[in-house]
Amino acid sequence: MCVTELEVYSVTDGVRKKSPPHAPQSWRKTPEWNEKFLETLNEDIVSLKPSGELGLSDVRILMLGPVGTGKSSFYNTINSVFKGRISQRARCGNATHSITTAYTPYLVKARSGASLNFRFCDTRGLEVTQGLDILECNYLLDGNIPDYYEFNPATPISPENPGFVHHPRVPEKIHCVLFVIDAKTVGDIPPKLVEKMNSFQKIMNHKGIPQTVLLTKVDLACQDVASKISNVFTSKTIEAAVDKVSGLLGLPRNNILPVKNYENEMQLDDNISILALLAVRQVLYFAEDYIENLQEKMSARNVSSEKPNKQEHKEKRNDKE
Numbered sequence: 001m002c003v004t005e006l007e008v009y010s011v012t013d014g015v016r017k018k019s020p021p022h023a024p025q026s027w028r029k030t031p032e033w034n035e036k037f038l039e040t041l042n043e044d045i046v047s048l049k050p051s052g053e054l055g056l057s058d059v060r061i062l063m064l065g066p067v068g069t070g071k072s073s074f075y076n077t078i079n080s081v082f083k084g085r086i087s088q089r090a091r092c093g094n095a096t097h098s099i100t101t102a103y104t105p106y107l108v109k110a111r112s113g114a115s116l117n118f119r120f121c122d123t124r125g126l127e128v129t130q131g132l133d134i135l136e137c138n139y140l141l142d143g144n145i146p147d148y149y150e151f152n153p154a155t156p157i158s159p160e161n162p163g164f165v166h167h168p169r170v171p172e173k174i175h176c177v178l179f180v181i182d183a184k185t186v187g188d189i190p191p192k193l194v195e196k197m198n199s200f201q202k203i204m205n206h207k208g209i210p211q212t213v214l215l216t217k218v219d220l221a222c223q224d225v226a227s228k229i230s231n232v233f234t235s236k237t238i239e240a241a242v243d244k245v246s247g248l249l250g251l252p253r254n255n256i257l258p259v260k261n262y263e264n265e266m267q268l269d270d271n272i273s274i275l276a277l278l279a280v281r282q283v284l285y286f287a288e289d290y291i292e293n294l295q296e297k298m299s300a301r302n303v304s305s306e307k308p309n310k311q312e313h314k315e316k317r318n319d320k321e
C-alpha cells in the first residue's frame with residue numbers, strides 16, 4: 001500500500017448543549033423565532049388563495065368581541081406588518097361604548113400595493129344590553145348586511161332597511177369567525193356576554209362556520225411576556241388564559257391564538273409580527289378548510305340535481321330501508 005496522504009480524525013463526545021435545569025417548558029411548539037420564520041409566515045399567508053371554483057377572490061373573517069378588546073387594533077397590526085410600517089387605518093382607543101360603529105371589511109395591502117386574499121371584517125363591540133344581537137349576527141354571517149353599514153345599537157337591521165342584501169353570494173358571506181378577547185380581563189367577562197357569544201356560536205355551528213379566538217393584550221396579562229414577547233408560549237398566565245377561554249366558548253385550545261397588537265410602538269418588531277402572523281395563518285387555514293367543505297357540499301348538490309333519477313332511486317331505497 002502506497003499512502004500519499006493521510007488524515008486522521010478523532011471523534012469525541014463533546015460538551016452537549018443541555019437546556020438549563022429549570023428552563024420553562026413551552027405549552028405550544030413553534031419553530032425558532034427569527035427573521036427566516038417571519039419570512040416563511042409572510043410567504044405562507046401571501047400564497048394562500050381561496051379556490052376559484054366558488055368565485056371567491058378573498059375570504060371574509062368576521063371579528064366579534066366585547067368593547068375595547070383590540071379588534072380594530074388587530075387589523076392595524078396585520079396591515080402594519082405587510083405595509084412595513086406602523087399603520088392605523090382603523091380607528092381604535094378606549095371608550096365606554098364601541099369606537100367602531102360600522103361593519104367594515106378591511107383589505108390588507110402588501111408593500112407592493114397589491115391586496116392580500118382576505119378581509120378582516122371589523123364590527124361594533126358587543127355589549128350585554130345593546131348592540132349586535134343574535135338576529136343581526138345571523139344577518140352578518142349570511143352576508144345580508146351591506147359593507148360600511150352603520151350599526152344602530154338600539155335597533156337591529158331588518159330586511160326593510162335600504163341596502164339590506166337580500167340575495168348575498170358566497171363572497172359576501174362570512175367564512176371564519178374570530179372572537180377577540182382581552183387576555184387580562186378574560187375572567188371578568190360578564191356571564192350575560194358569554195351567554196350572548198355562546199348563542200352566536202350556536203348559529204355558527206349550525207352553518208358549519210369555524211370559530212377561532214384572538215387572545216389580545218398578552219403584554220398586559222403577563223409581565224414576562226411584556227418584557228419579551230417570545231415568552232408567550234412558556235407563560236403559565238397565558239396558558240391559563242387560553243384554558244379559560246377554551247372553557248368559556250367550548251373551543252379546542254388550538255383555536256385560541258394569543259397576540260400583542262402594535263399600540264405603543266413606532267416601528268415594527270419581529271417578535272410582535274411573528275405572533276400576529278402565526279394567528280392569521282391559523283385563521284386562514286381554518287377558513288380554507290371551511291371553503292373546502294362548502295365546495296364539496298355544493299358539488300354534491302350539483303351532482304344530485306344533475307341526476308334526478310339516481311337520487312330518486314336512492315331516496316326510494318332509503319324509504320324501504
Ligand SMILES: Nc1nc2c(ncn2[C@@H]2O[C@H](COP(=O)(O)OP(=O)(O)OP(=O)(O)O)[C@@H](O)[C@H]2O)c(=O)[nH]1
Binds near residue numbers: 065069074217219
Ligand atoms: N397593551 C396593549 N394594548 C392594546 C392591545 N390591543 C389593543 N390595545 C389597546 O386597547 C384599546 C382598544 O383597542 P381597539 O382596537 O380600539 O379595540 P376594539 O375591540 O376595536 O374596540 P371597539 O371598537 O371600541 O369595540 C386601544 O387603546 C388599543 O391601543 C394589545 O395587544 N396590548
Ligand SMILES: [Mg+2]
Binds near residue numbers: 073092100122
Ligand atoms: Mg374597534
